[in-house]
Each structure stands twice: as structure tokens, then as C-alpha cells.
Amino acid sequence: MSAIELNNVTKSFGHVHAVADVSAVALPGQVTALVEPNGAGKTTTLRMLLGLVAPDSGTATFGGRRYDELTDPFRQVGAVLEASGYHPGRTALDHLRVLTTMANLPQDAPGRVLAETGLAADARRRVGQFSLGMRQRLGLAAAMLGDPAVLVLDEPTNGLDPPGVRWLRGYVRRLADEGRTVLLSSHDLSEVELTADHVLVLAHGRLLRSSTLAELRAEAGVGSRVRTPQLDRLCSLADAAGHTYRRSDEGLVVDATPEQVGELAAQHGVVLHGLAGTADLEQAFFRLIQESNPAERLASAEGAPS
Amino acid sequence: MKALLHAELLKLRTTRTTAGLLLATLALVALTVAVNVPAGRDENAPLSLDDPGLQADAVGVSFGVPLVLVVLFGTLAFTQEFRYGTVTSTYLGEPRRKRVLVAKWISLALASVVITTATLALSVALAIALIRLRDGDITLTGHFWGVVASAFVVMAAYGLIGVAIGALVRNQIAAVVGVLVWMLAVEQIVIPAFPAVGRWMPGGATNALFQLGPAISLDGKLLPPSVGGLVLVGYTAAAVLLALVVTPRRDVL
Numbered sequence: 094m095s096a097i098e099l100n101n102v103t104k105s106f107g108h109v110h111a112v113a114d115v116s117a118v119a120l121p122g123q124v125t126a127l128v129e130p131n132g133a134g135k136t137t138t139l140r141m142l143l144g145l146v147a148p149d150s151g152t153a154t155f156g157g158r159r160y161d162e163l164t165d166p167f168r169q170v171g172a173v174l175e176a177s178g179y180h181p182g183r184t185a186l187d188h189l190r191v192l193t194t195m196a197n198l199p200q201d202a203p204g205r206v207l208a209e210t211g212l213a214a215d216a217r218r219r220v221g222q223f224s225l226g227m228r229q230r231l232g233l234a235a236a237m238l239g240d241p242a243v244l245v246l247d248e249p250t251n252g253l254d255p256p257g258v259r260w261l262r263g264y265v266r267r268l269a270d271e272g273r274t275v276l277l278s279s280h281d282l283s284e285v286e287l288t289a290d291h292v293l294v295l296a297h298g299r300l301l302r303s304s305t306l307a308e309l310r311a312e313a314g315v316g317s318r319v320r321t322p323q324l325d326r327l328c329s330l331a332d333a334a335g336h337t338y339r340r341s342d343e344g345l346v347v348d349a350t351p352e353q354v355g356e357l358a359a360q361h362g363v364v365l366h367g368l369a370g371t372a373d374l375e376q377a378f379f380r381l382i383q384e385s386n387p388a389e390r391l392a393s394a395e396g397a398p399s
Numbered sequence: 400m401k402a403l404l405h406a407e408l409l410k411l412r413t414t415r416t417t418a419g420l421l422l423a424t425l426a427l428v429a430l431t432v433a434v435n436v437p438a439g440r441d442e443n444a445p446l447s448l449d450d451p452g453l454q455a456d457a458v459g460v461s462f463g464v465p466l467v468l469v470v471l472f473g474t475l476a477f478t479q480e481f482r483y484g485t486v487t488s489t490y491l492g493e494p495r496r497k498r499v500l501v502a503k504w505i506s507l508a509l510a511s512v513v514i515t516t517a518t519l520a521l522s523v524a525l526a527i528a529l530i531r532l533r534d535g536d537i538t539l540t541g542h543f544w545g546v547v548a549s550a551f552v553v554m555a556a557y558g559l560i561g562v563a564i565g566a567l568v569r570n571q572i573a574a575v576v577g578v579l580v581w582m583l584a585v586e587q588i589v590i591p592a593f594p595a596v597g598r599w600m601p602g603g604a605t606n607a608l609f610q611l612g613p614a615i616s617l618d619g620k621l622l623p624p625s626v627g628g629l630v631l632v633g634y635t636a637a638a639v640l641l642a643l644v645v646t647p648r649r650d651v652l
Binding site: 140144145146147160161166167172178179180182183184187194197235 | 409479489494652
């Protein structure tokens with residue numbers, strides 16, 4: 094199984110530095126998420142990896158080879174880049190047949206991937222009649238035609254309805270558990286939290302952090318969300334214990350671990366109806382981005398959650 | 400390359416655009432022959448396929464619309480990929496883009512053979528039927544076969560140029576409008592009005608190859624057929640080379 098490697102990859106469009114000196118690795122058996130709150134860096138990075146955009150400098154490789162050096166690329170790398178890559182007048186089956194023919198894949202591959210992605214019943218419908226979510230599934234079906242060991246997905250949850258997002262999450266997880274390398278991009282931090290093992294944080298085209306989700310979560314600081322009928326009593330106990338807190342619609346958010354809050358409540362006989370840990374990854378991301386670019390502090394402080 | 404070519408032919412076959420445009424074109428070919436062959440000829444004189452003027456009307460002029468069609472097919476082969484974003488999966492399947500270009504060129508050359516054969520079959524059959532109605536002569540001369548051979552060459556060349564235009568321009572509306580304005584307006588105005596310039600245009604060279612001089616009142620003002628052929632080959636080679644140089648360097652965003 095092959096790893097994805099980015100070595101000092103840089104790309105500018107005119108005066109815009111889309112990707113600046115990014116080096117990172119995505120390993121087999123893991124879901125690696127390329128996260129960027131906004132900007133064109135993540136898509137440009139994936140397109141450079143796939144040989145669609147030429148880097149100004151640096152290399153992007155699969156197991157040490159550039160995409161255009163791969164033999165039978167569809168059998169090694171599957172990619173979903175946009176939900177619009179279809180001729181609307183072609184049926185889903187014909188779309189996949191064109192790709193199968195081009196890549197010399199077995200003729201039964203379209204049937205297999207259509208079944209895997211839940212599109213078997215729609216095989217003979219024209220893609221123009223598909224919803225955005227169905228087109229995302231068809232994109233994944235196309236990526237899986239060659240049963241590749243590496244998957245590259247650009248914003249795969251875009252346009253999916255909630256059941257579709259849940260299905261995708263499970264599908265991607267299963268692919269990684271099978272030992273495949275999965276690199277996906279996302280601007281949706283909460284989705285990344287549920288899907289990824291490893292996170293690459295990008296802002297203004299620069300790689301700010303490459304770490305496991307667990308590390309990032311630890312750095313973010315852990316809090317607890319508490320539901321209790323004795324809100325005021327718990328607040329005063331938290332005050333006494335030196336924990337800060339804030340009230341929310343659902344109860345209380347305390348800046349302490351669930352263990353600390355649970356023990357505190359038990360010691361003083363406070364009834365709890367709910368206790369859950371929270372790791373405010375969003376805050377951690379914002380902090381990373383602000384630290385990288387002090388000039389943005391003011392702008393993002395205005396938009397940051399209070 | 401064989402797999403790529405099969406995929407390109409499958410792309411042509413799996414949308415309704417191809418069949419729709421082809422049927423519309425053949426209808427216009429029939430109309431052109433039906434109107435042009437009897438027009439301007441003595442009603443009582445027997446028609447003869449031996450007559451170069453009639454041949455021009457029956458075969459050469461009837462290629463007016465198919466020529467536009469084959470350029471458009473070539474252009475759409477690329478612009479549709481850019482318009483619908485399928486170019487991404489095409490280049491993912493074959494990252495060596497020159498091979499994609501070559502596959503499209505071969506597929507268009509093959510398509511041009513089909514369109515040319517269909518056009519010739521229809522236009523000649525219709526012309527023969529019209530001649531028979533007047534008890535005319537349907538001897539096929541060397542001149543006739545020369546025009547038929549030219550038709551295959553010109554149609555293939557236009558298909559290749561179309562693919563190159565699509566690869567270079569990429570924007571479907573700009574490419575299609577540009578092709579239509581050039582072929583249906585610019586050349587139609589410049590060639591008769593300024594034959595000294597117009598005969599060097601692709602359309603002028605095509606008229607020379609089809610030996611249309613007498614039929615379009617430009618007798619003696621067009622290039623000799625062989626020179627016309629060379630000019631057309633030159634345009635085709637230039638378009639092909641430009642596409643081969645530019646296409647691999649462009650970013651696909």
C-alpha cells in the first residue's frame with residue numbers, strides 16, 4: 094500500500110500564493126484530512142497531487158512516484174474532485190463504462206461500484222437527473238472502479254444529505270480499515286472530527302500543523318457539557334473548585350474534564366441528567382490560524398464563536 | 400491507446416448530441432442537393448453527372464453543412480469535457496495528455512469517415528435520382544472520384560482542426576460561436592469579395608479541393624486543387640502542433 098507524500102509543494106496563481114512550501118504525508122490505513130477554513134489551498138494541493146495542476150516547485154507522489162508516472166493510475170489511485178464531472182446526457186452506467194474502457198478495467202466493474210455506492214437502481218438514469226448527493230456517490234463509484242489502494246477526495250460531503258454524510262463516513266472508515274490510504278479535504282471541522290485520524294491544517298496556503306486528531310484534541314483543552322436540575326448549585330461548586338463555566342441552552346459547559354465534573358457532583362450529591370466531554374476543536378483551529386497570522390486576529394475574532 | 404480510442408468513441412456514441420446533429424446535417428444535405436442540382440439548369444435538357452458544375456452542386460456544395468458539423472464535433476469533443484468537468488476524469492485516467500489528444504484526433508478522423516460516407520451516399524443517391532427523372536447520364540468520371548477522395552481528406556482535416564480548437568479555446572460558447580462566425584460569415588464574405596485573400600483561408604483551400612470555382616462564380620480565382628490541399632494540410636498541422644504544445648502545460652482547475 095502506498096503513502097502520499099508532499100515535499101515542499103508550492104503553487105501561485107499570479108500574485109496569489111495558493112500553496113506555499115507544503116510538506117506532509119498521508120499513511121495507509123488512515124483517513125487523513127486536509128483542513129482549510131477557506132481559500133484555494135486544499136483543492137490546489139489535491140490537483141497538484143493528481144497531476145492536473147503543475148506545482149511551481151516541489152513534488153507530490155504516491156509511493157514515491159508522480160501521478161503521471163503511475164502505470165494504470167485508476168488501479169492505484171481513486172479520486173473524487175467535484176460533483177460536476179459528468180455529461181448530464183449520459184447515463185450513470187455509460188459514464189462508468191467510458192472510464193472502465195479507458196482504463197482497461199474489467200467490464201463488471203461499473204456494476205460492482207454502483208452496488209457498493211447504492212446506485213444500482215439508478216444505473217440507467219441520465220446523470221442530469223441526479224441530485225447533488227447522487228452525483229457525489231457516482232463520483233465515489235468512479236473512484237472505486239479500479240479498486241485502488243489510495244483515495245483522494247475533495248470535499249466529499251458537499252451536497253450530501255445527513256444520511257448520505259453518515260453513509261460516506263462509514264464508507265471512508267471501512268476503506269481506511271481495509272488498509273487503504275485516504276486523503277480528503279474539508280472545510281467542515283465538525284465533519285473532520287468524526288472522520289479523520291490525522292489532520293493537516295492549512296491556512297493561507299501554508300501547512301500550520303500535521304498531527305493526529307487525538308493530539309489536536311488534547312491541545313484544544315477538554316471541557317464538559319452538563320445537564321442538571323441543580324444548575325445554580327453546580328455553578329457555585331465549580332466556582333469554589335476554580336473551574337470556569339458558561340451557561341448554554343442545553344445546560345452548562347464547564348472547563349474541566351467529565352471525570353472532574355462527575356466527581357465534584359458526586360461529592361456534593363448533585364443530580365446529573367447528562368455529562369459529556371467536549372473538545373472544542375474549532376477553537377483550536379482558530380487559535381492555530383491566529384497564531385500563524387497575527388494580522389488576522391481582529392478579523393477572525395469578530396467572526397469567532399463567543 | 401486502443402483503450403483510450405474506444406473510450407473516445409464510446410463518449411461520442413453515448414450522448415444524444417451526436418445522433419441529433421448528424422440527422423439534422425443529413426437533412427440539410429438532402430435539402431442542398433434537392434435545391435441546387437435542378438436550380439439554374441434548363442428544365443428540358445438532360446442532366447449529366449459527368450458535368451463538373453453538376454458534380455460541384457451534388458457533391459462539393461453539399462459538404463457545406465457537414466464541414467461545419469465535423470468541426471463542431473471536434474470542438475465539442477474537448478469543450479464538453481471542460482464544460483462538464485469530465486476532463487478531470489479523462490486526465491486522471493490518462494495523465495499523459497498528448498495521448499488523450501491523439502485519441503480524440505483518431506476518433507474524429509473515424510467519425511469523419513462515417514459522416515463523409517453518409518453525406519456522399521445521400522447526396523449522390525439524390526443527385527442520381529434527380530438525373531434519372533430527366534433521363535440523364537450517370538457516368539462516373541475520374542473527376543467525380545477526385546472530388547469524392549477530396550471529401551474524405553477535407554472532412555478528416557476539419558475534424559482534427561476542430562479538436563485542436565476545442566483543446567486551445569476550452570470555453571464551449573466561445574469556441575462554437577467562433578467556429579460558426581468564421582465558417583458561416585467571415586469566409587462566406589471574404590472568399591467571394593476578396594478572392595486573393597480568401598483563397599488562402601481554410602474555406603478557400605477547401606473550395607479549391609472540391610473544384611468549386613465555376614459553381615460559386617470564382618472560376619480561375621481559387622488555388623489549384625493540389626495547392627489548396629497543401630494549404631489545408633498546413634493549417635491542420637499548425638493547429639495540431641499548437642494543441643500538442645499548449646495542452647500538457649495548462650493547469651486544469
